[in-house]
Amino acid sequence: MMPDSTGTIYDIGYRGYDGPRLGRRGAIGAIVSAGLRAVFGLGRSGRSKILPWGAVVLAVLPAGVAVAIRVLAGDLIDLYSYDNYLWGIGALMPIFIAAQAPELVVNDMRHRVLPLYFSRPISRLEYVAAKLAAMSLALLALTLLPVLLLFFGRVLAAEDALAAVGDEIGALPAIIGSGVLHAVVLASIGLAICSVAGRRAYAAGAVLAVFLVGGVMGGTFGSQGGGLEAIAPFVNPLAILDGAREWLFGGSVMESPVGAAGVPMYLYGLAVAVLIAVSWAVLAMRYRSVAT
Amino acid sequence: MPLITTRALTKRYAGNVTALDGLTVEIGEGVIGLVGANGAGKSTLIKILLGLLPATEGEARVLDLDAATQGSAIRELVGYMPEHDCLPPDVSATEFVSHMGRVSGLPAGAARERTADVLRHVGLYEERYRPIGGYSTGMKQRVKLAQALVHDPRLLLLDEPTNGLDPAGRDEMLALIERIGRDFGITVIIASHLLGEIERVATWLVAIDAGRLLRTAQLTDFTERTGQLLVETDEDATPLAQRLGERGIEAHADGRNMVVDIASAGDGEFTVYDAVRDESVALSLALIRIEHRRHQLEDLFRDA
The missing domain is CATH 3.40.50.300 (P-loop containing nucleotide triphosphate hydrolases)
Known part of the structure; x- marks a missing residue:
C-alpha cells in the first residue's frame, strides 16, 4: 500500500546536518571507492563479479604455479621472472579493461548523471582524475598483485628466507614501478576509449579492437622483416609498455617484439608519454564538452 | 542578508x-x-x-x-x-x-x-x-x-x-x-x-x-484584492453595465462577465452590491457569481 503523501509517516520532522563536510577531498574519495566497487562488482549481482574476479585469479595463477614448482622442484626451471610476468598475462588486461572500464564512465555519461556530479564540490577534471585513479587502482590487481605474490612466494619458499629477502629486494622497485606504469597507462587508454563510446557494448568492443588490432598488426609486422619489425612494437600498447618497462628497469622479454625491433629504448618512454598525453587530452576534451 | x-x-x-x-x-x-x-x-x-x-x-x-x-x-x-x-x-x-x-x-x-x-x-x-x-x-x-x-x-x-x-x-x-x-x-x-x-x-x-x-x-x-468586483450573469451583461454606468458606477462588460470598480461608487462597497442586485432584478438577469477579483500572476506580465 502506498501511504498518502501527506500521511502521518511524513511527520517525523526534518533533521538538519551539523557534522563535518569533507568537501572535494571527500567527494574524490567517494568516487574512487565507488569506482573500485563497480569494477569488482561489489554490492552487485554474482554475475557481474565473474569476469573481474576471474581475471584476477587467472593473473595470479601463474605466480602460484611458479612458486609451487620452485618449492617442489627447486631452481630447475623458471617459467616466470619479474620481467616477463606482465607480458605473459598481457592478454588478460584488454579483457579486464573492456569488461570493467565502461562500468566507470559510460553510465554517468549516457544517463546524464554528470550534471549531478558537477553540481557538487568537485570540478570536471577532479571527477575524471577520480575515475582514472579508480581504474588504475583496480588494474593493480593484475599488474602488481601477481608479481608481488611471486616475490613473496620466492622469498618464503627459499630455505633461508632472510637471505632471500636480501637477494630479491633489489627487484622490488622495478616490480612496483612497472606495475604502476602499466596500470596508469592502461587505465588512461581504456577510459579515454570508453568516454567517447556511447554505450557499454560499443566501449567494450572498441577497447578490444584497439588492443587486438594492435597485437595482430604488431605480430605481422614483426614477422615481415624488411624494417617493419622496427615499428612493430609501436602499434601495440602492451609492447610499448614492455619497452618502457625495459628502458626504465631493464630485463628483456624473449617473446616481446621489443627485442627484435632494435630501436633506441628511450623511444618507448616517448611513446608512453604520447599515449598518456593523447588519452588525457581525449578525456579532458570529452568531459569539457558535457553540458551541465 | x-x-x-x-x-x-x-x-x-x-x-x-x-x-x-x-x-x-x-x-x-x-x-x-x-x-x-x-x-x-x-x-x-x-x-x-x-x-x-x-x-x-x-x-x-x-x-x-x-x-x-x-x-x-x-x-x-x-x-x-x-x-x-x-x-x-x-x-x-x-x-x-x-x-x-x-x-x-x-x-x-x-x-x-x-x-x-x-x-x-x-x-x-x-x-x-x-x-x-x-x-x-x-x-x-x-x-x-x-x-x-x-x-x-x-x-x-x-x-x-x-x-x-x-x-x-x-x-x-x-x-x-x-x-x-x-x-x-x-x-x-x-x-x-x-x-x-x-x-x-x-x-x-x-x-x-x-x-x-x-x-x-x-x-x-x-494576490490580494484588487478593488474590483467580478460579476458573472447568465446572459449578455452589457445592459447591466450600462445601467450601472447611469448610476455613476464604473462597469465594463465582456460577454457574460462584468468587472465593476468598487471605488467608483464613492460611498462604500455595499452600495455597489445593492446596485448590482437591483439592476439585475430589473433586467431579469440571473446572477451566477459575484466575487472580489484577485490579482493573478498573469497580471504581472500584462502590466509589464
Missing part, C-alpha cells in the same frame, strides 16, 4: 546569443518562484549561481560567496535538481542517493543515515532498494529531489521540478516543495514556466524575460 545577489549579471554565449542581460536582483529566504518563458534565462542563471558557468559581465553572490571564484564552496551548501533525467537505471535509490551524499562531502556514515531520512521525507519506502530503472516518473522525480536534499543544503535550486508528472504527481511534488520551504527551513528556488505552480507554493516571485528582470514581488501582496 539576502541569500543571492546578482549585480548587472550578463551572459552572452558564442554566436551573440544573450541569455542574461544586466540582471540585478536580490533574493531572500522562502520559496522563490523563478518564472519566465522557456529561454528566458532561468537555467543559465542557475548554472551561474552554482559556479558552473562564468558570467560575461557582472557579479553573482550566493550565501555570501562569489559564484565566479568560490563555486566549490557554494556547491557544498546548495542542492540542485536538474530538469532532465539524470539517474542511472541499474542502482537502487538508496545506493545512489547515499553515493551522491558522499560526493557532496558527507562522511559515509552520515550519508547513509541522511539517505534513509531524506528518502522517507520524499515518500520512497520499500521500493528504494530496487533499481531505479523500474521506477515511475513520479518516483524518479522524488529520487532527484532526494539527491538534492541529502547533504542538508541551505539553498535548493529546482529546475522545472514537475516536468513530466501527471496532475496527482504534480500536486504531491508541489506539496513536498512547500514543506521543504516551510518546515525544513531550506530556501527553495523553483524555476518554472508554469505560473499556476508558482502561485501555489511560492512566497516570492522573481520574473525574468529575455534575460532581464521583469518584476520581483512578495506573492502575498500580489
Whole structure:
C-alpha cells in the first residue's frame, strides 16, 4: 500500500546536518571507492563479479604455479621472472579493461548523471582524475598483485628466507614501478576509449579492437622483416609498455617484439608519454564538452 | 542578508546569443518562484549561481560567496535538481542517493543515515532498494529531489521540478516543495514556466524575460484584492453595465462577465452590491457569481 503523501509517516520532522563536510577531498574519495566497487562488482549481482574476479585469479595463477614448482622442484626451471610476468598475462588486461572500464564512465555519461556530479564540490577534471585513479587502482590487481605474490612466494619458499629477502629486494622497485606504469597507462587508454563510446557494448568492443588490432598488426609486422619489425612494437600498447618497462628497469622479454625491433629504448618512454598525453587530452576534451 | 545577489549579471554565449542581460536582483529566504518563458534565462542563471558557468559581465553572490571564484564552496551548501533525467537505471535509490551524499562531502556514515531520512521525507519506502530503472516518473522525480536534499543544503535550486508528472504527481511534488520551504527551513528556488505552480507554493516571485528582470514581488501582496468586483450573469451583461454606468458606477462588460470598480461608487462597497442586485432584478438577469477579483500572476506580465 502506498501511504498518502501527506500521511502521518511524513511527520517525523526534518533533521538538519551539523557534522563535518569533507568537501572535494571527500567527494574524490567517494568516487574512487565507488569506482573500485563497480569494477569488482561489489554490492552487485554474482554475475557481474565473474569476469573481474576471474581475471584476477587467472593473473595470479601463474605466480602460484611458479612458486609451487620452485618449492617442489627447486631452481630447475623458471617459467616466470619479474620481467616477463606482465607480458605473459598481457592478454588478460584488454579483457579486464573492456569488461570493467565502461562500468566507470559510460553510465554517468549516457544517463546524464554528470550534471549531478558537477553540481557538487568537485570540478570536471577532479571527477575524471577520480575515475582514472579508480581504474588504475583496480588494474593493480593484475599488474602488481601477481608479481608481488611471486616475490613473496620466492622469498618464503627459499630455505633461508632472510637471505632471500636480501637477494630479491633489489627487484622490488622495478616490480612496483612497472606495475604502476602499466596500470596508469592502461587505465588512461581504456577510459579515454570508453568516454567517447556511447554505450557499454560499443566501449567494450572498441577497447578490444584497439588492443587486438594492435597485437595482430604488431605480430605481422614483426614477422615481415624488411624494417617493419622496427615499428612493430609501436602499434601495440602492451609492447610499448614492455619497452618502457625495459628502458626504465631493464630485463628483456624473449617473446616481446621489443627485442627484435632494435630501436633506441628511450623511444618507448616517448611513446608512453604520447599515449598518456593523447588519452588525457581525449578525456579532458570529452568531459569539457558535457553540458551541465 | 539576502541569500543571492546578482549585480548587472550578463551572459552572452558564442554566436551573440544573450541569455542574461544586466540582471540585478536580490533574493531572500522562502520559496522563490523563478518564472519566465522557456529561454528566458532561468537555467543559465542557475548554472551561474552554482559556479558552473562564468558570467560575461557582472557579479553573482550566493550565501555570501562569489559564484565566479568560490563555486566549490557554494556547491557544498546548495542542492540542485536538474530538469532532465539524470539517474542511472541499474542502482537502487538508496545506493545512489547515499553515493551522491558522499560526493557532496558527507562522511559515509552520515550519508547513509541522511539517505534513509531524506528518502522517507520524499515518500520512497520499500521500493528504494530496487533499481531505479523500474521506477515511475513520479518516483524518479522524488529520487532527484532526494539527491538534492541529502547533504542538508541551505539553498535548493529546482529546475522545472514537475516536468513530466501527471496532475496527482504534480500536486504531491508541489506539496513536498512547500514543506521543504516551510518546515525544513531550506530556501527553495523553483524555476518554472508554469505560473499556476508558482502561485501555489511560492512566497516570492522573481520574473525574468529575455534575460532581464521583469518584476520581483512578495506573492502575498500580489494576490490580494484588487478593488474590483467580478460579476458573472447568465446572459449578455452589457445592459447591466450600462445601467450601472447611469448610476455613476464604473462597469465594463465582456460577454457574460462584468468587472465593476468598487471605488467608483464613492460611498462604500455595499452600495455597489445593492446596485448590482437591483439592476439585475430589473433586467431579469440571473446572477451566477459575484466575487472580489484577485490579482493573478498573469497580471504581472500584462502590466509589464
